[in-house]
Each structure stands twice: as C-alpha cells, then as structure tokens.
Amino acid sequence: MKTGISYIRVIIFMVVAFWLLEFIIDSGEQMAIVKYPIIWAVLGVLLLFAIAVEVIVEAMNSILYRGLDEEAKKRFKEQEALKKEQGFGWFSSTYKKLLGSKPVEKEAEIIFDHNYDGIKELDNTLPPWWVYMFYATIVFAVVYLVRYEVFDDVNQTEEYEIAVAKAKLEIEAYKKTAKDLVDVNTVELLTDASDLSAGKTIYEMNCVACHKADGGGGIGPNLTDTNWILGGGIKNVFNTISEGGRAGKGMVPWKNDLKPLEMAQVASYLLTFQGTTPAEPKEAEGDVWIDPDAPQIEASTEVTPDVSDSTEVNN
Numbered sequence: 001m002k003t004g005i006s007y008i009r010v011i012i013f014m015v016v017a018f019w020l021l022e023f024i025i026d027s028g029e030q031m032a033i034v035k036y037p038i039i040w041a042v043l044g045v046l047l048l049f050a051i052a053v054e055v056i057v058e059a060m061n062s063i064l065y066r067g068l069d070e071e072a073k074k075r076f077k078e079q080e081a082l083k084k085e086q087g088f089g090w091f092s093s094t095y096k097k098l099l100g101s102k103p104v105e106k107e108a109e110i111i112f113d114h115n116y117d118g119i120k121e122l123d124n125t126l127p128p129w130w131v132y133m134f135y136a137t138i139v140f141a142v143v144y145l146v147r148y149e150v151f152d153d154v155n156q157t158e159e160y161e162i163a164v165a166k167a168k169l170e171i172e173a174y175k176k177t178a179k180d181l182v183d184v185n186t187v188e189l190l191t192d193a194s195d196l197s198a199g200k201t202i203y204e205m206n207c208v209a210c211h212k213a214d215g216g217g218g219i220g221p222n223l224t225d226t227n228w229i230l231g232g233g234i235k236n237v238f239n240t241i242s243e244g245g246r247a248g249k250g251m252v253p254w255k256n257d258l259k260p261l262e263m264a265q266v267a268s269y270l271l272t273f274q275g276t277t278p279a280e281p282k283e284a285e286g287d288v289w290i291d292p293d294a295p296q297i298e299a300s301t302e303v304t305p306d307v308s309d310s311t312e313v314n315n
C-alpha cells in the first residue's frame with residue numbers, strides 16, 4: 001500500500017491558514033504578515049503541525065493495512081483505485097471529449113481509401129473545442145448586432161465621452177472641497193473667521209510695509225476705498241496678489257511665496273478694509289470698481305410729492 005503524505009493537503013492547509021490570519025488580524029493598509037513578523041513563526045509552527053498530522057495518519061494507515069487479510073487488502077486497493085478514477089476522471093474524460101480525436105486503435109474506421117506516396121488521410125470530425133468556440137462567436141455576433149445596431153446602445157466613443165464628463169464633474173466637486181486648489185477662476189471670498197485671521201497674519205507679515213496695517217496705503221495704493229487700479233473684487237485682487245502689479249510699480253507677484261489658499265485668505269482679509277476709514281488715507285487711485293456679478297441696484301424712483309392739494313393754503 002502506498003498513499004504517501006499528501007503535500008497538496010498541507011499546501012491547502014497553509015494557504016487557508018495564511019488568509020485566515022490576514023483576515024482576522026487587523027493590520028490596516030499593510031499586510032498582517034509584513035506588520036507583525038511573528039506571524040511567520042506562527043505559520044512555521046502550523047506547517048510543522050500539518051506535516052506531523054500527515055505523518056501520523058500515514059503511519060496509522062500502514063499499520064492498519066498490515067493487519068488486514070489478503071481478501072480485505074484486495075478490496076482496499078480496489079477502493080483506492082476507484083477514488084482516483086472519480087477524482088480525475090471527470091477532467092480527463094472531458095478533456096478527451098473536447099479533443100474529439102479517435103484513439104489510435106480505431107483509426108482504421110475513419111481512414112480514407114486514398115494514398116499519396118504512403119501519406120494517408122483520416123476523416124476526423126472537427127475538434128469539439130473548436131466547434132464550440134465557433135458557435136460562441138455566432139452567438140456573440142448576434143448579441144452584438146442586436147445590442148449596437150438594433151437597440152443603438154452607447155458605443156465606445158460615447159462611453160468615453162460619458163466617462164470624461166463624469167470625471168470633470170467629479171473634479172469640480174473635488175476642487176470645491178479642496179480649498180488649496182483655488183485659482184483665479186475658482187477663488188471665492190472667504191468669510192470664515194479662521195481664514196480671515198490667517199489672512200491677517202499673512203498681511204501683517206508681508207504687506208503692511210507698503211499698504212499700512214489699516215490698508216490706508218503708502219508705497220502701495222489705498223485698499224480701503226472703492227477705487228482700484230487693477231480691479232476690485234476677490235478675483236481681481238487674487239490675480240493682482242498672485243501676478244503682481246504693473247511693471248516697475250513695486251507690487252511683486254506673490255505666487256511663489258504664498259500658496260493659493262494663502263493668497264485667497266489675504267485677499268479676503270484685505271477686502272474687509274472696504275468702507276473703513278484708515279488713519280492716513282492715501283488719495284484714491286484708479287477707477288471706482290463695480291462688481292459685474294453683484295445684483296444691480298435699481299435706480300430708486302424718486303417719490304414725487306402729491307401736488308394735487310397744494311392749492312390749499314394753510315393758515
């Protein structure tokens with residue numbers, strides 16, 4: 001009798017043990033075996049254990065087998081052979097069926113009776129694997145035709161365009177949540193106290209020398225009035241801070257020193273100067289800036305006093 005140690009069983013056992021450990025042990029992003037090297041030791045012990053079990057089972061089997069009489073030994077062998085057949089029988093018979101070739105002994109049945117210089121031809125049927133694949137292509141063609149030509153399902157180009165449009169929407173949504181990605185097109189006036197106080201700190205560190213702490217102006221223009229040289233409103237102000245003023249005037253670009261979010265913060269902060277009265281205001285420069293996005297205030301229609309009874313003379 002020879003069944004042998006089943007290495008396949010040991011390997012399966014180890015693989016299952018490995019994944020179970022990975023599954024049970026919470027190790028975050030990393031694999032448990034990388035995070036906790038002790039698992040190697042655990043797996044080693046399990047491997048020894050599995051091999052030991054196999055060896056013991058094998059030894060017991062051979063002891064039992066030796067104790068059997070001739071009749072029982074024969075029956076045991078038959079059973080083992082049957083087990084093997086059942087195990088691989090399905091695969092091998094299916095495989096043979098798919099090849100579809102006749103066994104060599106039966107070739108005489110399908111040989112053509114022509115003979116060219118000793119070369120003969122067999123009348124084999126087409127191999128079933130090939131025939132099934134051919135049928136599959138026919139089914140595929142029908143499904144394809146109906147789906148794309150009859151029901152006009154979206155084709156690859158349209159699928160691509162849909163995916164791109166969706167991704168663009170997602171990018172927009174993401175930009176809204178990620179403040180640091182602002183640029184001159186997406187910047188909006190920040191009103192959170194934390195942003196404004198951060199803006200104040202940046203302003204006091206970088207800008208007061210020329211614009212004064214209260215925005216009254218010095219080397220740089222007055223930031224408290226409604227007159228702007230380079231345009232008012234958050235977008236223009238952000239752009240001025242990022243790109244600098246007119247050449248040679250002294251306002252340098254800040255985009256290399258300040259992050260986009262910081263420029264948005266300081267821009268929002270200095271816009272809070274609007275309408276305040278600084279200690280020593282510099283005279284207005286540039287034009288009065290009207291926000292094109294702001295709702296237009298309708299020119300108030302003057303209420304003309306009712307003159308119908310003005311003839312009445314009050315005594």
Ligand code: HEC
Pocket residue numbers: 202203206207208209210211219220221222227228229230231232237240241244245246247249250251252254266267270285286
């Ligand atoms: C070295 C002096 C100096 C510093 C420092 C400086 N600025 Fe200016 N700033 C100027 C000058 C000069 C102008 C006018 C530019 C022009 O006429 O083109 C100006 C213009 C501006 C304007 C546009 C005003 C308008 O009327 O259009 C804004 C906004 C501004 N500065 C913000 C800032 C901020 C924010 C900082 C700090 C991060 C800063 N500046 C730092 C000198 C300075």
